[in-house]
Amino acid sequence: MPTSENASAADTSANVFTVRKFNLWYGDHHALHNINMDIKEHSITALIGPSGCGKSTFIRNLNRMNDLIPGVKLEGSIKYNNEELVNSDIDVSKLRKEVGMVFQKPNPFPMSVYDNIAYGPRTHGVRNHAKLDALVSGSLKAAAIYEEVKDRMNSSALGLSGGQQQRLCIARALAVQPHVLLMDEPTSALDPISTGKIEELAMQLKEKYTIVIVTHNMQQALRISDYTAFFLLGDLIEFGPTEKIFSNPEDKRTEDYITGRFG
Amino acid sequence: MFQAEKKFINTEKIAYWVFLVLGVMNVGFVLMICVYLLLAGSPAIVKIGPLDFLFGTQWASTAAQPKFGILPFILTSVYGTIGAIIIGLPLGFFSAVYLAKMCPKKVRMVVEPVVDLLAGIPSVVYGFIGMLVLVPAIREIFGLPDGSGLLAAIIVLAIMILPSIIKVSVTAIEAVPEEYTLGSLALGANKVETIFRVVVPAARSGISAAVVLGVGRAIGEAMAVMMVAGNAANMPYSIFESVRFLTTAVASEMSYSSGLQREALFSIALVLFAFIMIINAILNMLLKKGIKR
Ligand SMILES: Nc1ncnc2c1ncn2[C@@H]1O[C@H](COP(=O)(O)OP(=O)(O)O)[C@@H](O)[C@H]1O
Ligand SMILES: [Mg+2]
Numbered sequence: 001m002p003t004s005e006n007a008s009a010a011d012t013s014a015n016v017f018t019v020r021k022f023n024l025w026y027g028d029h030h031a032l033h034n035i036n037m038d039i040k041e042h043s044i045t046a047l048i049g050p051s052g053c054g055k056s057t058f059i060r061n062l063n064r065m066n067d068l069i070p071g072v073k074l075e076g077s078i079k080y081n082n083e084e085l086v087n088s089d090i091d092v093s094k095l096r097k098e099v100g101m102v103f104q105k106p107n108p109f110p111m112s113v114y115d116n117i118a119y120g121p122r123t124h125g126v127r128n129h130a131k132l133d134a135l136v137s138g139s140l141k142a143a144a145i146y147e148e149v150k151d152r153m154n155s156s157a158l159g160l161s162g163g164q165q166q167r168l169c170i171a172r173a174l175a176v177q178p179h180v181l182l183m184d185e186p187t188s189a190l191d192p193i194s195t196g197k198i199e200e201l202a203m204q205l206k207e208k209y210t211i212v213i214v215t216h217n218m219q220q221a222l223r224i225s226d227y228t229a230f231f232l233l234g235d236l237i238e239f240g241p242t243e244k245i246f247s248n249p250e251d252k253r254t255e256d257y258i259t260g261r262f263g
Numbered sequence: 264m265f266q267a268e269k270k271f272i273n274t275e276k277i278a279y280w281v282f283l284v285l286g287v288m289n290v291g292f293v294l295m296i297c298v299y300l301l302l303a304g305s306p307a308i309v310k311i312g313p314l315d316f317l318f319g320t321q322w323a324s325t326a327a328q329p330k331f332g333i334l335p336f337i338l339t340s341v342y343g344t345i346g347a348i349i350i351g352l353p354l355g356f357f358s359a360v361y362l363a364k365m366c367p368k369k370v371r372m373v374v375e376p377v378v379d380l381l382a383g384i385p386s387v388v389y390g391f392i393g394m395l396v397l398v399p400a401i402r403e404i405f406g407l408p409d410g411s412g413l414l415a416a417i418i419v420l421a422i423m424i425l426p427s428i429i430k431v432s433v434t435a436i437e438a439v440p441e442e443y444t445l446g447s448l449a450l451g452a453n454k455v456e457t458i459f460r461v462v463v464p465a466a467r468s469g470i471s472a473a474v475v476l477g478v479g480r481a482i483g484e485a486m487a488v489m490m491v492a493g494n495a496a497n498m499p500y501s502i503f504e505s506v507r508f509l510t511t512a513v514a515s516e517m518s519y520s521s522g523l524q525r526e527a528l529f530s531i532a533l534v535l536f537a538f539i540m541i542i543n544a545i546l547n548m549l550l551k552k553g554i555k556r
Contacts, residue, residue, distance in 0.1 A: 065449060068448065096449055103446065107440075107443060107446045110465050119452075120452075123456055
């Protein structure tokens, strides 16, 4: 994949993930072919491509959520900082604490707003009330939802609107103080206004976190991301700075996709 | 097109009437039972006196000077049901968690049909096995002259309510959306934490439904209990006491009773009925609360 190596050579800031010759099979189905990609610190990397091309499959490897799917087989290498994630015997719980995830459908737990956010810290052993309070309000503020929920901390999170729920889920992920945030189509179930809020939030968050976002929406990738990876049928067709991918793609298939000729 | 629509309306109308009639019949039967029990059960209570009847500690229905105190039966039913729940609920609950979330598919394929089978076994069989196995075991272990009594009844009841508790809990646990599990795991929680801190709390209304069923079945059970409880009208002062439940008190004397004795048995049935109604109402309230939260 020459394009991806070009992209990594162009930028000298640190790699958070280094993906090399990565392959994935669901049973006999070869879902990802020989992926090479460098994900840079404090950047937003967008994964685009038609549905079924392997974006979710790929992002789930960055926090080992694929461990949960029986019959998955992996080959190659994904390094998180210097730690090998592929077929390695790492502390998955610690990895997931550092590499948080936000899902397509907002999935707050059926608990109060407060307990949703405090769930992660409590899981990782924070018992002190003052510390929990600080983490909860800090995370809610960082996810730009504090003002909307500060008077209803003890009512059920299921009573919030879809967009609020999704920001709550981002706050929940931030509460365990991660380094990376993975988002799999976080706005595809939301209205345009909520989508705008989440995009704005993502751009703020990249100051402190590294973000990988799957999106169906090419405009979204263009608006918020620094790097874009275009997947097609399990291949990484092209990867590079977003401006370049959108203004001057090297591969004909990338051009066809971003100009809306298919997908 | 029009014809099709007409036909559709007709079937809908027929269905409406069928369901209405069935619904009215259902409510009618319940009402009839209520009214009949009230009519049949009240006279003896009035004749004996409500306090003497409910709080009298002696039942001697065929004595020269008969006594009709049913406190022994009430307490036995209450203790027996609570005991069965104390043993059966945790056992059933953990089995359900294991079956729904932890066990290998193969184990589940064997265990689930067995649980279904357990639910279908007639209670007399439970009583029989209790008599043959449990009662002698209690006698040996505790060195008693006779092993039948409250403890044996509690254990038999606990085993009898297990299948329904397991089945309802499994259903409730499996109804919890997978997204909750994924969300928790993605925060770095492990599987066990996820089950007990997210999945089970999310399933709590269904799990209280399992308790409703368990309590209902335990308090209404007569046959199995009659075979292992010893069946003497004692106050349940200890778990080894030979006792009678509300159900067995009615069942054991009904065939040869007459006069006031017979009327008193109807009154016991009325008390049992009231108990079941109250328990159901309380648990239903809890259940609704659980759903709202
Ligand atoms: N759990 C799974 N088991 C088997 N095949 C799967 C599973 N998840 C995804 N796939 C397959 O892998 C391919 C990529 O899917 P996915 O990563 O969900 O695509 P995307 O997120 O880009 O829409 C598809 O062909 C899909 O059918
Ligand atoms: Mg997807």
